[in-house]
Amino acid sequence: MERLEQLCKNVEKHRQLICDAHDFIWEHAESGFKEWETSGYLEKAYEKLGYTLVKAGNIPGFYTDIDTGRPGPKLLIMGEMDSLIIPTHPKARKDTGCVHACGHHCQSAALLGVAAALKEPGALEGLCGSIRLMAVPAEEVVEFEMRDELRKQGIIRYFGGKQEFLSRGYMEGCDLAFVVHTSYGEGSFESANKGDNGCAFKNAEFIGKAAHAGGSPHKGINALYAANLGLNAINALRETFREKDCVRTHPIITQGGSVPNAIPSKVVVENMVRAATIGAVIGTNEKINRAMAGAAAAMGAGLKITDRAGYSPLHNNFRMNELYCKAAGLLDPEYPIEPGTEWSTACTDMGDVSAFMPVLHPYCKGAAGPAHSDDYEIASVEKACVNSAKIQVLLTELLLENGAAEAKAIVENHTPLYSNLEDYRADLDKLMIDKDAVQMNEDGTITLNYKE
Numbered sequence: 290m291e292r293l294e295q296l297c298k299n300v301e302k303h304r305q306l307i308c309d310a311h312d313f314i315w316e317h318a319e320s321g322f323k324e325w326e327t328s329g330y331l332e333k334a335y336e337k338l339g340y341t342l343v344k345a346g347n348i349p350g351f352y353t354d355i356d357t358g359r360p361g362p363k364l365l366i367m368g369e370m371d372s373l374i375i376p377t378h379p380k381a382r383k384d385t386g387c388v389h390a391c392g393h394h395c396q397s398a399a400l401l402g403v404a405a406a407l408k409e410p411g412a413l414e415g416l417c418g419s420i421r422l423m424a425v426p427a428e429e430v431v432e433f434e435m436r437d438e439l440r441k442q443g444i445i446r447y448f449g450g451k452q453e454f455l456s457r458g459y460m461e462g463c464d465l466a467f468v469v470h471t472s473y474g475e476g477s478f479e480s481a482n483k484g485d486n487g488c489a490f491k492n493a494e495f496i497g498k499a500a501h502a503g504g505s506p507h508k509g510i511n512a513l514y515a516a517n518l519g520l521n522a523i524n525a526l527r528e529t530f531r532e533k534d535c536v537r538t539h540p541i542i543t544q545g546g547s548v549p550n551a552i553p554s555k556v557v558v559e560n561m562v563r564a565a566t567i568g569a570v571i572g573t574n575e576k577i578n579r580a581m582a583g584a585a586a587a588m589g590a591g592l593k594i595t596d597r598a599g600y601s602p603l604h605n606n607f608r609m610n611e612l613y614c615k616a617a618g619l620l621d622p623e624y625p626i627e628p629g630t631e632w633s634t635a636c637t638d639m640g641d642v643s644a645f646m647p648v649l650h651p652y653c654k655g656a657a658g659p660a661h662s663d664d665y666e667i668a669s670v671e672k673a674c675v676n677s678a679k680i681q682v683l684l685t686e687l688l689l690e691n692g693a694a695e696a697k698a699i700v701e702n703h704t705p706l707y708s709n710l711e712d713y714r715a716d717l718d719k720l721m722i723d724k725d726a727v728q729m730n731e732d733g734t735i736t737l738n739y740k741e
């Protein structure tokens with residue numbers, strides 16, 4: 290119990306540092322791969338604590354290592370930095386519409402608190418192995434075109450910050466990982482789900498032919514009707530989705546024509562495919578592309594498919610979840626929690642990390658209002674940031690104490706989905722599709738070309 294009190298004190302001592310970071314990052318909300326001010330602020334704060342950083346350089350974010358001096362597994366602890374873009378949120382930045390409506394600023398502030406607490410005398414006493422603290426960019430997928438531009442420039446390979454850091458090798462040598470996300474509701478902590486879906490991002494451009502909608506519609510090809518057929522075909526496919534695959538797909542039309550008296554020549558459908566396995570994401574994506582290509586062909590329209598790999602499914606490690614619940618019970622005995630048993634159909638790039646090592650993505654309370662909504666705010670910085678830092682320090686302790694017995698057992702009992710980056714990239718590449726999917730041949734046949 291004495292040790293628990295000491296660990297909490299180590300965090301509380303840095304309450305001001307944590308709160309200041311919270312306030313600064315909230316005020317300077319930045320969307321993914323643009324978190325330069327956030328990253329800069331954190332870099333200075335970490336360096337002031339005496340940390341040597343490895344900076345990503347051409348994108349925001351960095352990591353630093355702490356060695357206990359005793360051999361053992363390497364624990365990776367992450368904090369996300371990016372905001373959302375919700376211009377209607379009352380606290381959104383006037384210039385960019387950016388606002389931390391998912392609470393990632395609390396993760397960054399809490400992780401800084403962890404960094405500070407681990408520098409306290411005796412903090413690493415009794416621990417084995419090492420710890421990597423990592424400030425990661427871009428968890429939320431927004432600004433698709435900007436990210437695709439970064440991709441074309443060769444700056445990033447994937448749209449998620451953790452995916453990108455993983456792909457760059459920044460997680461090599463790490464054996465297990467966690468990130469604590471902010472949430473809302475009663476109590477102080479919330480365990481992780483069983484896991485989350487993986488996903489792909491989709492953009493389909495139906496290409497028709499403009500004509501006078503009243504005078505000469507017969508001279509046109511209606512791209513909107515082709516898109517409508519495509520959406521109906523997607524809906525008709527839903528009965529082929531198996532329950533166990535937890536498939537979600539939710540297309541929207543982002544460009545549907547320009548004026549009502551012209552036949553629409555260009556209609557854009559943006560969509561996502563989410564599923565419980567990467568195989569189900571790939572398979573469903575293929576069906577959807579076939580449906581849209583068939584619909585375009587039926588109308589004599591063209592179809593340009595631009596698909597991008599999203600996140601891999603997240604599998605939370607059960608033992609780590611149990612240890613998180615244990616830590617939560619020590620910090621807030623009034624609200625005991627149990628490991629979650631539900632599978633979530635949302636997605637996070639923590640899933641990509643879970644394809645390589647045991648991970649945990651649990652929650653810490655303190656927010657008010659549902660994430661991503663206009664009502665989201667932080668009701669208690671103490672709960673969302675200081676408590677978060679405390680439970681992270683305590684979870685680290687539980688994993689790495691006693692010769693890192695728990696961490697070692699977790700790693701030994703875990704079979705990663707991928708053992709190398711090549712296999713991982715090969716799967717994600719199946720979701721990187723740039724195709725002109727419909728070709729009308731002179732002999733009357735139609736060639737559909739919608740697969741990777």
Ligand SMILES: [Zn+2]
Nearest residue numbers: 391429660661
């Ligand atoms: Zn979010």
Ligand SMILES: [Zn+2]
Nearest residue numbers: 391393428470
């Ligand atoms: Zn989030």
